[in-house]
Amino acid sequence: MRSISTRLFVILLITTGLVWLSAVAWIFVSTRAEIERVLDARLMEAGRMVNSLIVSQEIDVATAHRPEASGLVHLPSTYERQLSCQIWSLQGTLIGRSDGAPDAKLSDHGDGFSETLIDGETWRVFAIENAKLGVRVLVGDNMRIRDRLVSDVIRGLLLPALLILPVLGGLIWLSIRRGLAPLGRIAGNLAARPASDLSPLDGADAAREIEPVLRSLNGLFARVAGLRERERNFTAFAAHELRTPIAGLKTQAQVALASDDPAIRNQALRQIVSGVDRTGRLVRQLLDMSSLEATEQTAPASPVNPAAILRALGDELPRGEKGLSITVGPDLETIRLAMDPDFFRLAARNLLENAANHSLPGGTITCDLATRGDAVIVTIKDEGPGIPEDELHRVRERFFRGRNRAPVGSGLGLAIVELALERAGCSLELRNDADGGVCAGIVAPQVLVRQVDAPVTPFQGGSWTGRG
Amino acid sequence: MRILIIEDDAALRDGLRVGLSLAGFTTDAIETCDEANAVLIGHSFDAIVLDLMLPDGSGLDILKALRERGDKIPVLLLTARDSVADRINGLDRGADDYLGKPFDLDEVAARLRALIRRAEGRSQSVLQWQNVTVELSSRNVEKDGVPIRLSRREFSILRALMSHPGAVLSKTQLEDKLYGWQEEVESNAVEVHIHHLRQKLGAEMIQTIRGAGYRLGGES
Numbered sequence: 192m193r194s195i196s197t198r199l200f201v202i203l204l205i206t207t208g209l210v211w212l213s214a215v216a217w218i219f220v221s222t223r224a225e226i227e228r229v230l231d232a233r234l235m236e237a238g239r240m241v242n243s244l245i246v247s248q249e250i251d252v253a254t255a256h257r258p259e260a261s262g263l264v265h266l267p268s269t270y271e272r273q274l275s276c277q278i279w280s281l282q283g284t285l286i287g288r289s290d291g292a293p294d295a296k297l298s299d300h301g302d303g304f305s306e307t308l309i310d311g312e313t314w315r316v317f318a319i320e321n322a323k324l325g326v327r328v329l330v331g332d333n334m335r336i337r338d339r340l341v342s343d344v345i346r347g348l349l350l351p352a353l354l355i356l357p358v359l360g361g362l363i364w365l366s367i368r369r370g371l372a373p374l375g376r377i378a379g380n381l382a383a384r385p386a387s388d389l390s391p392l393d394g395a396d397a398a399r400e401i402e403p404v405l406r407s408l409n410g411l412f413a414r415v416a417g418l419r420e421r422e423r424n425f426t427a428f429a430a431h432e433l434r435t436p437i438a439g440l441k442t443q444a445q446v447a448l449a450s451d452d453p454a455i456r457n458q459a460l461r462q463i464v465s466g467v468d469r470t471g472r473l474v475r476q477l478l479d480m481s482s483l484e485a486t487e488q489t490a491p492a493s494p495v496n497p498a499a500i501l502r503a504l505g506d507e508l509p510r511g512e513k514g515l516s517i518t519v520g521p522d523l524e525t526i527r528l529a530m531d532p533d534f535f536r537l538a539a540r541n542l543l544e545n546a547a548n549h550s551l552p553g554g555t556i557t558c559d560l561a562t563r564g565d566a567v568i569v570t571i572k573d574e575g576p577g578i579p580e581d582e583l584h585r586v587r588e589r590f591f592r593g594r595n596r597a598p599v600g601s602g603l604g605l606a607i608v609e610l611a612l613e614r615a616g617c618s619l620e621l622r623n624d625a626d627g628g629v630c631a632g633i634v635a636p637q638v639l640v641r642q643v644d645a646p647v648t649p650f651q652g653g654s655w656t657g658r659g
Numbered sequence: 660m661r662i663l664i665i666e667d668d669a670a671l672r673d674g675l676r677v678g679l680s681l682a683g684f685t686t687d688a689i690e691t692c693d694e695a696n697a698v699l700i701g702h703s704f705d706a707i708v709l710d711l712m713l714p715d716g717s718g719l720d721i722l723k724a725l726r727e728r729g730d731k732i733p734v735l736l737l738t739a740r741d742s743v744a745d746r747i748n749g750l751d752r753g754a755d756d757y758l759g760k761p762f763d764l765d766e767v768a769a770r771l772r773a774l775i776r777r778a779e780g781r782s783q784s785v786l787q788w789q790n791v792t793v794e795l796s797s798r799n800v801e802k803d804g805v806p807i808r809l810s811r812r813e814f815s816i817l818r819a820l821m822s823h824p825g826a827v828l829s830k831t832q833l834e835d836k837l838y839g840w841q842e843e844v845e846s847n848a849v850e851v852h853i854h855h856l857r858q859k860l861g862a863e864m865i866q867t868i869r870g871a872g873y874r875l876g877g878e879s
Contacts, residue, residue: 434739435668438761442674445764449681459677466670592714594691598669 238330297329389416494527520559530615541604548597549575568632577623664688682768692716703835711738726753733774786821829872
């Protein structure tokens with residue numbers, strides 16, 4: 192049963208019906224017992240009365256056999272002739288009987304109550320033996336009449352119930368509908384919403400039972416709205432940031448089309464090629480950023496080997512005509528970091544690219560390990576011009592490109608590094624090295640660090656040198 | 660017509676510099692606010708192409724400084740932000756025109772010509788002196804209805820003189836109109852171009868004012 196109202200209706204109807212039926216059963220049993228008790232008492236009383244009348248000679252035992260002479264009152268009702276009376280001599284002859292009493296002996300028992308089957312009908316009989324007069328008085332009740340009495344009472348109870356039950360059903364149905372109306376209102380409210388409407392549902396007049404659902408729904412709305420807001424901001428941001436390089440590409444293409452001078456054309460085409468590279472990198476970084484921002488939870492942390500990742504990234508790095516060399520210190524081989532490898536790779540790649548872009552031709556990029564208090568630091572150091580001190584606090588801003596900018600930079604790299612490290616539970620440290628160049632540090636708290644044994648033969652010459 | 664381009668994106672800056680010089684402008688390009696503020700004191704540019712977002716500040720600051728000095732040089736703003744609010748803000752801060760990126764190089768050139776024309780107080784894009792007609796957008800020159808072929812430098816000198824009829828332009832002023840910073844200027848270059856112009860348009864077209872410079876000859 193999918194519908195709450197149908198289920199409630201059926202449950203209520205069945206339970207109400209069951210309560211009613213058990214009440215009827217209980218009334219049936221207790222009424223029967225009560226009637227039994229009352230009628231038995233009457234039977235006893237009637238027997239004693241007849242006996243006392245015989246004793247006081249008011250009933251002449253000799254003439255009592257005539258039906259007309261019966262002293263019993265005839266009630267004009269369905270329960271007429273409920274009582275039957277027989278007077279037997281102790282020798283076994285019928286001395287007298289009441290009108291309508293059977294001819295057969297009502298009971299063979301001596302004193303007290305008994306039940307006898309006569310002509311297919313059960314009789315409840317009370318017997319009194321009068322030894323002095325030598326008679327036995329038997330007063331009997333037809334059980335059929337007793338049963339009818341009980342069943343009449345029960346019928347009196349059940350008949351109105353049959354009439355009331357449909358009315359009760361209707362009332363239950365109406366109550367359920369009214370009770371569930373707030374749910375219907377919320378459903379209607381939700382159904383009528385346009386997809387863009389993520390405003391919270393009004394829970395001021397909501398029932399207490401619905402409030403948790405509303406709260407959860409509103410929480411979900413808030414999260415979805417936040418995510419969508421971030422995506423919208425990002426889209427606007429991305430579109431905006433792509434316009435300048437695209438304008439550059441278009442202008443250079445128009446220059447190439449407009450000029451007859453091969454030198455100018457070649458220069459423009461070269462600019463287009465490097466412009467496409469730059470724009471491609473910008474797009475990749477924008478996508479990195481967007482996927483970082485969309486990640487609500489980090490993937491389960493797995494051990495990252497910083498040395499291996501740095502070496503692999505160093506191999507991929509386009510070092511072009513600069514002839515750069517990259518060294519990865521052997522100490523890096525001795526630790527594993529518990530974090531998502533993708534986050535480390537993203538951060539390290541952007542830091543390495545930055546270092547390569549700002550390096551002077553023939554320079555060296557040095558990756559090494561430092562320890563400070565409760566943290567280890569993976570450092571990536573270049574030999575470039577460094578970051579002007581007054582720009583150090585701004586370089587992590589998105590799209591900020593300082594005075595010592597690289598031609599291929601987008602201003603996104605450090606923002607991505609910071610975001611990725613933040614997601615991984617680490618942080619980024621940037622400073623100008625004493626002997627020139629930038630030293631970027633991936634600061635990992637000790638809880639994320641595990642020491643491992645360095646390989647037996649680490650690297651020739653103590654450090655690995657990349658192709659360059 | 661000498662144009663200063665202030666744009667931080669290298670490819671775009673280079674494209675504008677080369678592209679606008681192909682369209683007949685003399686172009687110089689810089690990329691920061693600092694450079695702009697230094698260059699724009701006592702400059703000889705006819706118009707500025709200005710990017711809004713520069714590494715060390717906003718193009719609007721350059722614009723503000725210019726207008727505070729009373730400099731009326733036409734400024735064409737180039738920007739990636741071109742919502743209506745951005746455009747209104749830029750124009751209200753003293754820009755003369757506004758183009759959103761990406762733009763068409765020819766449109767930049769046409770807008771610059773229009774800006775310079777308005778700044779020189781003309782409504783036509785055609786200059787006329789006696790029987791010589793100069794069409795600025797197509798750079799066609801005619802004498803008595805006959806087309807005359809001029810080199811880029813010759814055209815620039817003729818255009819500068821015809822834009823200010825009656826005014827005397829010094830040799831240095833003419834050199835400034837002709838050459839960007841990166842171009843080597845031969846000491847007698849202006850004299851050589853004037854000589855060629857006189858050959859093509861007639862000796863009386865340009866007068867030499869001894870010790871002062873050159874101006875158009877005769878009456879309009």
